Amino acid sequence: MARGEWGHNGRCSYKRTTIVVCSFNIVVALYVLQSLYTSLYMYPFSDSQTTFKYTANQIRKMEESNQIRRASEPTELIKLVSQLKKKFTSEERVLELPQSLKHKLINEILDRLRSLDAAAxxxxxxxxxxxxxxxxxxxxxxxxxxxxxxxxxLPEEAGVVAKALSSDWAELSEEIGLWVPVEIINKEHDDKPEGEEDFDEEILPGRKLPPECHAELHTDYDGAAVRWGLTHHKESAYDCCVACLDQAKRAKPGEMKCNIWVYCPSETGCYSPDIYEHKNQECWLKYSEKPKLNFKDTYSESYRGSHPKAPVVVPWVSGVVSV
Structure with a gap:
């Protein structure tokens, strides 16, 4: 009988506890919902209202700060720089060589070169x-x-052409690929021995190349690479040729022996139709059983039409050595 009363009271106590816990959870949930609703009411998602309002004193201080900042700006200097920018921009626009005019000059240079003897x-x-x-x-x-x-x-082109062919000639000739070797003439004395011929032949910078190098200016020979030029630089064409001769002497049986050297003497780099950027002093060592030319003297007009980045004159120096 006592066990029955205790079981009945235990069940009642459990129910009361459950009701109290549920009631507490409901109160907490209602409080959270009220807080969220209040937040949405106070901070609505509208561009026309702000979540924070500055006081009149804060606004006054900000305006004073802006006035001080504007007063401290070097307005005269900014105005002067702006005027200079406009001036330089307009001058560059006037003096810039139009592409059509550049092509006209290039074609005239090519026609002049074509009129020369083939052995020039x-x-x-x-x-x-x-x-x-x-x-x-x-x-x-x-x-x-x-x-x-x-x-x-044309009369309206005269000013631009005059500048391009005088003060800007070096830049223009470099841009279109008119690389000309440096002339180096070494004389012990000014008095020339009787019967000696005048020495006015242009040569490459550096030591004079030996006859077995067979150096050819503005020439690019084809061949399998014995030494990759992108990572093989030499001070001069002489050093490049000597490297080719040395490789041929040291080559082991079955290895390719260098019989072609190709050198880039141009300080601005040398054009090639591949994907690489070829820089000054690149020295390519190559081999070919029957050496053949890639390019000689100038790139043809049709080739430059399909390769817009190609210059007029071939910048490389090459030679087929005797081994």
Missing amino acids: NATTQREAIDSWRKKKLKEAKKLLRGKTLNSTI
């Missing part, structure tokens, strides 16, 4: 281009003075 050397080519440049420069100056000429240069 680099010195002859340089003299021909220099003669053409002086002639065109004279025409441009006459057009600037208002004279009427039968010229390929």
Whole structure:
């Protein structure tokens, strides 16, 4: 009988506990919902209302700070820099050589080179281009003075052409690939022995190449790479040729022996139709059973049409050595 009363009271106590816990959870849930509702009411998602309002004193201090900042700005200097920028930009726009005009000059240079004998050397080519440049420069100056000429240069192009062929000639010739070897003439004395011929041949910088190098200016020979030029640099064409000769002497049986050397003497790098950027002093050692040319003297007009980055003149120096 006592066990029955205790069991009944135990069940009642359990029910009361459950009701109390549930009631507490409901109260907490209602409190959380009220808090969320209050937050949404106080901070609505609207661009027209802000979550924080500055006091009048804070706004006044911010305005004073902005006034001080504006007063401390070097307005005169900023204005002067802006004017200079506009001036330089307009000058560059006026003096820039249009692409169509650049192509016209390049085609005239090519026509001048084509008119030369096939056996013309680099010195002859340089003299021909220099003669053409002086002639065109004279025409441009006459057009600037208002004279009427039968010229390929239009009167409105005269100023740009004159600048391109005078003060900007070095940059223009480099851009279109007119690399010319440096002339180095070493004389012990100014008095020349009787019967000695004048030495006016242009040579590459560095030591004079031996006859077995068979150096050819503005030439690029094909062949299998014995030594990868991208990671093989030499101070001069002489050193590149000697490296080829040395490799051929040291090559083991069955290994390719270098019989072609290709060197980049241009300080701005040398063009090639591959994906690599070829830099000054690259020295390629190659082998070919029957050496054949990739390019010689100039890139053809049709080739430059399909390869817009190609310059006019081949920048490489090559040679097929005797081994």
